[in-house]
Amino acid sequence: MEYLLVSALVVAIAEIGDKTQLLAMILATRFKKPLPIILGILVATLANHALAATAGYWVADLLSGVWFKWVIAASFIAMAAWALIPDKVDDEDGANTGRYGVFLTTTIAFFLVEMGDKTQIATVALGAKFHSIFWVALGTTLGMMIANIPAVYLGEAATKVVPLKYVRIGAALIFLALGLWAAVEASGLFR
Secondary structure: OOOHHHHHHHHHHHOOOOHHHHHHHHHHHHHHHHHHHHHHHHHHHHHHHHHHHHHHHHHHHOOOHHHHHHHHHHHHHHHHHHOOOOOOOOOOOHHHOOHHHHHHHHHHHHHHOOOOOHHOOOOOOEEEEEEHHHHHHHHHHHHHHHHHHHHHHHHHHHHHHHOHHHHOOOHHHHHHHHHHHHHHHOOOOOO
């Protein structure tokens, strides 16, 4: 349960103001069909984050040892710094659906835009740290949905409730805490 909750919290906070959340707002504004957009986000995130958690799990299996634990700690600390950088999305990301419809357009766009994104890299790191594909993928997907469903329904108004600057700082602090936690574990101070 810890893996699920930590994964959900980390990704929900990291997703606020992220380019995929901005994409959700653009799609919602352009298509005004929340249900297929939300379902597209869900399918894309499940697929993307299952792959990311699997990659983290395998990397942790292949590369074990103290130095690898330090790499995980450093990756969370790097994510803390990255979380402070605001994301932008190109207007073309929410372009015409053509023959694919809102659901498929959202699914494909989200899957592709999520590649190499903060939340995907966080999912890889969480998969490696917790060594759990199912709970990490489920938790990070839950976090994405927690952040994106309000974005779809409320659009830009959602970003005006809490300034994104403070949300990014909160996300950075959570990633920093995870990095420090992983560093303490790697050092073996509390064995």
